[in-house]
Amino acid sequence: MKIRNIILILSLIVLGCKDEFLLDSKTYESLMVVDGLITNEEGPYMVKISRSLPVNHLEKIPYENCIVTLIENTGTTEILTEIEPGKYMTSESGIKGVIGNEYSISIYTPEGKEYHSAFQELKELVDLDSVYAESTKLIDIDYPFGLPGYQFYINTKTAPTQENYFLWSMTETFEYDIDHELAYVETRFGDYLYNNPRYDTLITCWRTQNVNYIFTGTTSKLSIPQIAHQPLHFVGTDTKKLTKGYSALIQQYTIGENAYNYWQGIEEQSSNENLLVSSQPYTIKGNIENINNDEEIVLGYFTVASVSQKRIFVEKSYDPFYYNACLIITDILAISDHKKKFPAPYFWVKVDDGAFGITDKHCIDCRNEGGNLEKPEFWIDQ
């Protein structure tokens, strides 16, 4: 999320506001989507072929039974194996990405359509120099006085050549606890269980996920081929992410100019929050073409990149948090209502003022918030 919100100031002056509304897209065209990546890292490499989905339709539609061929400019080709519906993978002993070589793919669908991509060079690796975070506040229409959090930055090493194009992505891992400390559990026999190991193990979780933003940059317009203080993602206190410990794995992909133009367009459209200079959204075509019909739109990109990555840990935030915690019922009448409606056990938690209240079952199991109970191997306690 880029910090580019001129409009917010204006909105503050002129009392703007933001309201959610239901997306009601009537037109939806199911298009072929190609998502492939070849890097200088050890394979195997994966090419995923699917169809685009209606908005907020989470079930993926794989494109099965295609013949996917990876072609190296040295003449080597390899047919990928469909290991899962729509997921095509190179073999352990197959093509390895070599810097300086060029790669393309071709796809034959069961319907007999033929697609291909142009050759792209695997660019020379430019290493990440450093990854760091700064504590700051993000002004947003929802947080006119600023949402505290961390802004992540990277520096690259100075590249050996002038024109370099980068794509950065982030994978985040964070530790968190359930919202309220469990005091005791009231069983259906009316017993009060304290320090029950069955529940005590559900307090702390770790969750790993992709940050749903991508970032791009280039040295082609710079006088020195080095990127310094490139802002990436901002993590705020509007979620639980910064309550205990947070780590981000930052991957830097060195890509070609065409791939950069594609990803830069994607970045632009996904961070289009500046109303005053909001550019016209459009369908961004990738680099896969139907050989017999150049009007068919194929989404996605077969990306060839060299990769450098770094992990960073940040400590928890001491600023106020703004997420919605689980509800606690403290009112006696409401508790008796609750007990009439729902069977035991009841989970009693301590409220800030020292009183006790009942909370829902899903609130005492951190896994309900997407994490799992095992601490990742790389995790360093903060």
Added chain:
Amino acid sequence: MKSTIFIFCLFFFIILTNSLLGQEKEKNIYVKTQSLNWDDFSKYIEIENNVRFFYNRDSIPNIEILVKNDSALLEQVLKESFSTFGIKVSKDGRGNYFLFKDFSIHRDLDNLFIKDQQDQAAEDGIVYKADGEYLKTYQDFISESLVIDSNGSGNKNKKVLLSGYVTNFSDGSTIPQARLKINETNTNVITNLFGYYEIQIKPGNYTLTANSLGMYERNYKLTIISNGRLNIPLKTKSFLIDEAVVSATRNHNVRSTTMGFEKITAKAIKELPVVLGEPDIVKVALLLPGVQTIGEVSSGFNVRGSPADQNMFYINDLPIYNSSHLFGLYTTFNSDAINGFEFYKSNIPIEYGGHLSSIFDIEAKKGNTENFSARGGIGPLSSRMLVEGPIQKDSSSSYLISFRSTYSDWLLNQIDNIEIKNSAASFYDALMNFSFGLTKKDNVELFLYGSNDYADLAFGIRNNYTNLGASLKWTHVFNKKLISELDVVKSQYYYDMENYEIAYIGYKNSFELNHNEAKLKFNYYLNDKQAFQFGINAKFYDLNYGDFLPLNEESTIKPIEFESEKAISSSIFISDKWDISNKISIEGGIRATYYSYLGPKTIFTYEENAPRDINNITDTVKYGNNKSISDNINFDFRIAGKYEINPDFSIKASYNTLHQYIFMLSNTVSVTPTSKWKLSDPHLEPMKGKQYSLGFYKNFWNDKIETSVELYYKEVENQVEYKDGADFLTNQYPETAVIQGDIKAYGIEIMLRKKIGKINGWVNYTYSKAEVTALNPLTGEMNNQGHAYPTNYDRPHAANLALNYKATKRISISMNVVYSTGRPVTYPTSIYYQNGIQITGFSGRNEYRLPDYFRTDLSINIEGNLKKSKFAHSSWSIGFYNLTARKNPYSIVFQNEDGEIKGYKISILGTIIPSINYNLKFGNYEN
């Protein structure tokens, strides 16, 4: 006659009884401020004050009786009201009032009447009787009797010359284009640019009617004996008299050949509700049919399906390239300093060329030639000041200086937040208008204008944009048939921007547009049926794109140099307006333009029939300074005709073609002040526009109600559209970033307007469509897969209501209601995944729409004491913008929240916004 005799008998009876019963002490009756017609007034006063009125209903017109002061003596009020009708008023001291029209029998009673005629000797020996005081009435009733005679006697059959000036009663300024009519002979005369007129007429008795836009009509009963001079002061329809909001000269809409035309006076602008306390001409224009905008914070507006760069603002002939403050919240024209504006959206006058859609011709006020006066206003965001006066006493030269500035900076500082405190937003605008009446035949006007906006929004962008300009206008009257006007104009639009969002790519860039223009035009009135306009016009454009530079040491941006561009366009034009008969008029014009794109410049040649891309460059040619790189000659045509079925119903049709050589490059949805302009060059053809329109105009109730229906069909060729995803900021090859496409637009506009009365205003409805196709079949370059798409401002249904209610003499209430279909937007319609990240796919361009737009504004104007002679006059205006607090979405944004795409409507001014404005005027305060 019987009733008159009866009244007289009664009258004598009363006199008799009065004298018999002895003199009772006279009772003075005071009446309070009000305005009623005579019938109501007399009934009311009779009941309230136990008095009786005696008069003959047939001879006393039912005029409106206006009591201006807090309270006034009844007798005085009656005398003032009726004196101009030759009606005399007397009373008997017992509550009986007598009103008589000139009746010889009264001579005996002369001592009962007070002579109230203030005779005024006028120039050249005419007898001139002024109508003592203001009178609220429907004009037709007023009539003054005059004798025009310089020699005392004349030849009855030889024509004599009646001449003079039509002037503004309040400030003595002359009124051009005022209409004079001798009713008996049906002679019509229009005053020249200096307000001068001449009428050749045989001696005799006539009635002369004089009127002009925004002025009260004035009638004279003339007894013309020999040559004579009659200066006619007309009174402004000021707030003392509640009449017309918006008006062109009477019957204008039906009788003229003009279509798609509006003339709005300063008064109308001020009477409409305002946002944040400032009257605003663009906000008024947006209430007219066929005018649309993208939203609250978009600079510029859209007329009949055209993008904003196809409109042009002229203020006193000076072109203004950026017309908005604070990203479109305000207009850069202080309405205090404006006389009004003329707005052409269909048949643009031939003297203008170069903008396809509309001309906004703003007339700045001329200074008062009689007295010094000053006014000012304080509003929530800005305050303004204006001074004017004669340059030399008793000369026709004057000055006017106005200044307006904001204190939004101060407001931002009050907000307790560091980022906001570090933001800054400010603006000012200023104008100066000097008018020199050199001789009776020459007038020179020097006009200076400047406006500036500065915005530093603490999030990384700093903008500073400025308009500067000067115009010099010399008008010369050769004779009553030929008038010339020479304009020399220099206008500059300049901005610089600094972007410090991301330090290592922080940059600064500037842009400068210079528009120099000279125009010489002649108006030739062949006879009362035919008028010609012809002239020459040269424009010189010089656009400097500045360099793209690193902002500071932290930035490692490589500087990029941009070449500037120059072009000259020279035109000759002629038009003829011809009233073929009482019913049929036609108007035609032709404008030939030679356009030449000049060096120094590097021109790239691209492979033929291949997309324009730096990889397809085949040749590079450098041209020397002022060398013509490409040129062309184009002809613009205007044809319009009117057929008058009867005096209040006409049909008109028009066709016109235009060319435009300069356009704005913008890939954003709304127009921003930092969009750059670009000249037509060897790669980019000039834009061509044509428009057909047909209109029906019908007036009702003696022209009090005007209605019209206008249909149009419009095409724009070579419309410059940004290629999807293209970047212009660092692009040295702008032709690679654009496609030339077409716009097709059509619509119907229905307007109903009530010009006068306690309640006046208008309501209109427009149905329209505007679509763009951006496809180059030769190169395969296209937007939206080559399919037509609605423009960003395509709002098929639009309805506006503007109402004004004069509640009392001091309080007026006005209201707007605006409805339109929501503007088109591009929606997210699909999702897909790349490298584990969810990506949003979009619908076809502008395939969806925002919810409908609806807004109601209300404002209340409260005038201070209405005494005309008061030294200072103050008024308050209280406004409520968006009274229903409807959250009209300006835009929508989509956010991906943990894999779920959520849509948010962003509304600006999405709540009721009250404002209060205090205005103070010193000296004359009309308007």
